[in-house]
Amino acid sequence: MYGVETLVHPDYQGYGIGGLLMERRFQTARRYNLRGIVGGSLIMDYHKVADHMTPEQYVAEIVAGRLFDTNLSKQIKKGFQPRNPIPDYTVYPPSRNYAIAIIWENPSYHKPVGKIIPFKVDQSRWAVGR
Amino acid sequence: MIAHKLKPETAAVAVIPAEHKHAQGLSELSFKTYHVAAENKDSWFKPEEYISRINMFPEGQFVAIHTQTHEIVGYTSGMRLHFDATKPLLTSWDETTGYG
Numbered sequence: 001m002y003g004v005e006t007l008v009h010p011d012y013q014g015y016g017i018g019g020l021l022m023e024r025r026f027q028t029a030r031r032y033n034l035r036g037i038v039g040g041s042l043i044m045d046y047h048k049v050a051d052h053m054t055p056e057q058y059v060a061e062i063v064a065g066r067l068f069d070t071n072l073s074k075q076i077k078k079g080f081q082p083r084n085p086i087p088d089y090t091v092y093p094p095s096r097n098y099a100i101a102i103i104w105e106n107p108s109y110h111k112p113v114g115k116i117i118p119f120k121v122d123q124s125r126w127a128v129g130r
Numbered sequence: 131m132i133a134h135k136l137k138p139e140t141a142a143v144a145v146i147p148a149e150h151k152h153a154q155g156l157s158e159l160s161f162k163t164y165h166v167a168a169e170n171k172d173s174w175f176k177p178e179e180y181i182s183r184i185n186m187f188p189e190g191q192f193v194a195i196h197t198q199t200h201e202i203v204g205y206t207s208g209m210r211l212h213f214d215a216t217k218p219l220l221t222s223w224d225e226t227t228g229y230g
Contacts, residue, residue, distance in 0.1 A: 001190060001208040001209065001210060001211065002208060002209050002210075002211040002213070002226060002227070003206075003207075003208055004183065004207040004208060004209055004227055004230070005205070005206070005207050006204075006205070006206040006207070007159055007160060007163040007164075007204060007205045007206075008163065008194070008203065008204045009162055009201075009202075009203040009204065010162060010163060011203075012143075012194075012196075012203040012204065015143075017143055017145075017194045017203060017204040018204065018206075020143070020145045020194060020204075021145055021192055021194055021204050021205070021206035022206060024145055024192045024206070025190065025192070025206055025208050028189045028190055028208065031189075032189065034210075035213075035215070036215075037208065038211070038213050038215075038219055040219070040223060040226075083218060083219065084218040084219070084220070086219065086220055086221075086222070088222055089222050089223055090222060090223040090224065099223070101218060101219035101220075103215065105215075
């Protein structure tokens with residue numbers, strides 16, 4: 001599943017509504033045996049350090065807990081793992097148009113059972129009148 | 131500010147599957163959350179785009195509704211995607227979602 005967007009009304013942010021919404025998407029992923037959820041995290045606080053830090057360095061600082069990003073830090077807390085930066089993800093000055101690819105792997109995913117290979121029947125054994 | 135209504139001890143938000151009737155409210159939520167200026171609203175997401183997402187993959191669309199005011203206060207949207215986890219995701223949002 002691809003995370004298209006998650007929105008919380010500005011007056012209602014900080015009450016865990018984003019977490020409730022994301023939990024429902026995790027449920028859907030489990031119910032339909034999807035491998036996981038992938039998306040682009042708009043690093044909305046990157047502009048504060050963008051003059052002296054690459055997106056890779058910024059993510060390393062966030063993972064280490066030395067910097068906080070309003071989007072990415074919360075997504076990591078929910079179980080997403082940051083992967084690579086995506087330049088020109090969308091027009092969004094606070095993140096300098098970058099997003100960080102994030103992945104949540106469905107822990108209960110199981111590979112579908114492979115194709116059933118029919119065994120060969122020796123037709124002559126069933127022939128009538130021999 | 132209406133956020134005081136939502137202190138943890140009085141929290142009254144229900145998360146339910148998104149339906150067509152929520153599309154107008156979702157469009158308005160998007161204006162507020164992204165602080166879209168009035169003159170740019172025409173080029174922003176329209177209710178039909180939320181309906182299209184609901185039709186494509188209803189199991190991936192949820193709204194958070196204030197149970198007393200019935201206002202839509204949150205939304206999340208997912209779509210089905212074949213993804214090769216061994217390769218980095220590098221495509222833009224527009225490219226992946228077909229412009230939403």
